[in-house]
Structure formats: C-alpha cells, structure tokens
Amino acid sequence: MAFDVLRLEDDACYLIDQRAIPQRVEEVAIHTAPEMVHAIKDMIVRGAPAIGIAAAYGIVLSLRHIIKDALPPECASARFQRDLNALRATRPTAVNLMWALDRMQSLYTKQQNKGSALQAILERLEAEARLIHDEDIAANKAMGKHGAALFPNDARIQTHCNAGALATGGYGTALGVIREAYAQGKCSMVYADETRPRLQGAKLTAWELHQDGIPVTVVTDGMSGHMMQHNMVDLVITGADRVVANGDAANKIGTYNLALVAKAHNVPFYIAIPSSTVDPTLATGAEIPIEERDASEITHINGVAITPEGVPVFNPGFDVTPAHLITGIITEKGVFHPPYHFDATFNAEVVATAIA
Numbered sequence: 001m002a003f004d005v006l007r008l009e010d011d012a013c014y015l016i017d018q019r020a021i022p023q024r025v026e027e028v029a030i031h032t033a034p035e036m037v038h039a040i041k042d043m044i045v046r047g048a049p050a051i052g053i054a055a056a057y058g059i060v061l062s063l064r065h066i067i068k069d070a071l072p073p074e075c076a077s078a079r080f081q082r083d084l085n086a087l088r089a090t091r092p093t094a095v096n097l098m099w100a101l102d103r104m105q106s107l108y109t110k111q112q113n114k115g116s117a118l119q120a121i122l123e124r125l126e127a128e129a130r131l132i133h134d135e136d137i138a139a140n141k142a143m144g145k146h147g148a149a150l151f152p153n154d155a156r157i158q159t160h161c162n163a164g165a166l167a168t169g170g171y172g173t174a175l176g177v178i179r180e181a182y183a184q185g186k187c188s189m190v191y192a193d194e195t196r197p198r199l200q201g202a203k204l205t206a207w208e209l210h211q212d213g214i215p216v217t218v219v220t221d222g223m224s225g226h227m228m229q230h231n232m233v234d235l236v237i238t239g240a241d242r243v244v245a246n247g248d249a250a251n252k253i254g255t256y257n258l259a260l261v262a263k264a265h266n267v268p269f270y271i272a273i274p275s276s277t278v279d280p281t282l283a284t285g286a287e288i289p290i291e292e293r294d295a296s297e298i299t300h301i302n303g304v305a306i307t308p309e310g311v312p313v314f315n316p317g318f319d320v321t322p323a324h325l326i327t328g329i330i331t332e333k334g335v336f337h338p339p340y341h342f343d344a345t346f347n348a349e350v351v352a353t354a355i356a
Helices: 033-041 048-068 073-088 095-113 118-148 174-183 200-211 221-229 255-264 348-355
Strands: 006-008 013-016 027-030 155-159 187-193 216-219 235-238 242-244 249-252 269-272 318-321 328-331 334-336
Touching (some): 027 033, 027 048, 033 048, 048 095, 048 118, 073 095, 118 174, 118 328, 118 334, 174 200, 187 200, 249 255, 255 269
Antiparallel strands (some): 249 318
C-alpha cells in the first residue's frame, strides 16, 4: 500500500480511520493513551497485529504525557499502570495486543529498576514500539514468501475478513501471502467474503486488493458452499487473532463455517499469522476469550435499523476453527502442518527482545 496505516510522530500517533474506507481515506491523530483506547475499541484501528502496534504506541503516548505533566514518581507509576490496564482491556481475543503490551511493560519495569530517568525510559520505549512495528512488516513479507509457495498456478483464492495492510504494520498476513503469490503470477482471482456484520471484506479487503490491481470479487459469507461445489475455489487463506498450543485458531466470526465448507470439498484451508499471534499458554481454542460486540453492528447499517425493534441479538466477534480443519499455519518461520504443537519456545526469542 502507498500509505502508512499507522505512524508515530513527535506530536501524535496517526491512524488511518478504517471506518471511513472505502468512501474516504483519512487519518485520525491520537494524542493520549485514553484516545488510543477509544481508537481500538471503536475499530478506528483493527486487526490483531495493528492493534498490538497501536497499543505499543499508546504506551509511548502515555509516558510522553506523564513527563509533560511532571508527575511525581508514585503518581507517574500509577498513571502508567492505569493506561496500560485500559489498553489491555480493549480487545480480549487478539493476543498480539497482550504480547506487545507485555514487551513494553517488561522494558519499562527493567529500566525503572535500573533507576533510569523517565526521559531515558521514554526513548527506550519509543524505540521498542517502532521495533515491534518494523518486525511485523518483516514477518508479513517473510510469511508471504513461505505461503506463496503453496499456491498452484492461476489459483482462485477465497478469504474472510481483512488480513491485509490495514490489519497489520503495513503489508498483510493472508493478503501479504496473496500479494506475493500475485507478484509471482500464481493468483488469478481473490474472492473476498463480505464478512458480516462489519463488512471488513467488502469494504477493506476489496479496497486494498483493488488499489493494488489484484483481481478481486466480493461474495457474501453464505456463498462458499455454492462456489466450492462448482469448483470455483482452489484454496482458502485467512488471518487469525489467536492461535493456541494445539493449533485451534480464533478469527473473525464466519471463519469456522468457511473452514467446514472447505473441508467438505477438499479445498486446502490455510491461516497466515506472525508468531506473535501464537498463544502457547492456552491448550485449546475452548479457552480463548471471545469478544461479544454491540448489537447495533447487526441491527443497523450506516445508522439505519434493519431488524425489528426489540428483537434480541447475539453478536460474538470471533469463532474458533479447530486445528483438524487447518491444512497449514503460515508464519514468518515457515509453514506448520498438523498435528500442531506450539509451546513457549516457539516465540521465546521474539519475547526476549523486550527484556534485552
């Protein structure tokens, strides 16, 4: 993409407002940690890797204001912890958020224990946040190389939600793989599920791919059975917000349905994630907290009611695809195949950068 999805400047962190796409491409300036909390909750910024980066930048904004307000040490620590906790609570399913905040908190604590001045700690935290951002882009490009090798020639791809530049540091997980496959001449069409209820596929994925000149067709979430029955799809690839030790994967609601249909038609189903999305502390997907979002996402479109008033709504933001339905998990470290077993050593070297 030809723009920065999110960037940290001296005065603020600037985010592409994903709620406005495709009608407009505009930035929102985030000046404080509470403003970043709102941006994540309200999905100005979304996508597991992008949320993690945004949260890391939110910590930088927090410390900038602590220094600006000249808070005494005990008040500074309390403000920092308050902002950290608020950022942690924004999106419970996406593990990248916790992973990035753990890195920032570990570095803050270590520098504080060494007696470093707040300005010196801020400089270290800002460098760490930028490193998290740079690492994500590098990981996306590496998984693109690994994943594109799985594509047959002239592949017709189906994807769900948005796992592109807008959901990451600026390149994409599932769409990063698709971008690389297209560059190699191996992708003839991408079918983007509209992804109810927020329509991330119809609005964001279709927009990204169209901007890059990659052939894309928007389809409804319920069309996958018909399409695979008529041999229109060669493989499916999505992102994920959390992958646990046994390979179960949480992703945008509707992914599990797509995986079931792919399995029934012998269509390979892949997930592309950075290693920071792996959570080896949970044994199975049954332990993943699933965010339930506001009913208005289903009852209204652009502020207009589409359901009868008073009818209850169930709106989980994610579902869990069992590992046995996943043909392969594509990461910057390579492609993993079942049976999956991710333990603490899988991303230990990445976490180690936070305490170096």
